[in-house]
Amino acid sequence: MAAATFAYYNHKFSRFNFIDFGEWVFYSGESEVFVPKEEAYIMIVFSSLQEEVSDVIKRVRNVKNLPIIAIDLAQNRKPNENGAVYLTSGINTLLSVVHRFHITHSPCVLLIERQSAARYKQATFIERL
Numbered sequence: 001m002a003a004a005t006f007a008y009y010n011h012k013f014s015r016f017n018f019i020d021f022g023e024w025v026f027y028s029g030e031s032e033v034f035v036p037k038e039e040a041y042i043m044i045v046f047s048s049l050q051e052e053v054s055d056v057i058k059r060v061r062n063v064k065n066l067p068i069i070a071i072d073l074a075q076n077r078k079p080n081e082n083g084a085v086y087l088t089s090g091i092n093t094l095l096s097v098v099h100r101f102h103i104t105h106s107p108c109v110l111l112i113e114r115q116s117a118a119r120y121k122q123a124t125f126i127e128r129l
Contacts, residue, residue: 017100019043022118024096026071026087029079034069034087039114040123044070045097046107048078056107057084059129066111071097073106101126 026034046056053070060068068084073094078086089097097103101110101122107129112120 016122018115018119018121019097019100019112020119024089024093026089026093027077028085028087030077034085036069036114036118036120038067040064040066041112041120042066042068042109043112044068044107044109044129045073045101045103046070046129047073048076049074050106053078053084053086054082056129057082060109073098 021034021036028034042060042062044053044056044060046053053072057068057070062068069087070084071087071089071094072078075088075091075094077088080086103126105128108126109129110122110126111124113123115121
């Protein structure tokens with residue numbers, strides 16, 4: 001019975017994860033700390049060493065015209081443009097994002113929605129681009 005309860009809990013609550021921008025610090029632009037203001041974002045995790053982010057963004061189906069945050073695993077800082085906010089962070093934070101969301105491929109995309117002030121919940125499965 002305990003094993004079944006654990007398996008159910010692990011399945012049900014590990015499907016969707018949370019990102020807390022109050023706990024993890026991301027930088028946009030040169031050195032500005034990113035503070036989320038919108039109710040939902042399309043989050044792209046990519047590496048600028050693999051391909052240009054503008055090519056990745058073109059492949060995203062943004063049917064709701066939501067703002068995009070793009071987390072660069074290579075940590076190349078880029079100015080925000082075309083409605084996208086480019087984020088970088090320290091290696092520990094980037095590894096935590098990869099681990100928490102079980103990211104196995106780059107680039108990938110998912111939708112996150114606000115749960116509280118700085119806490120966002122994964123609202124869709126991770127889609128490989």
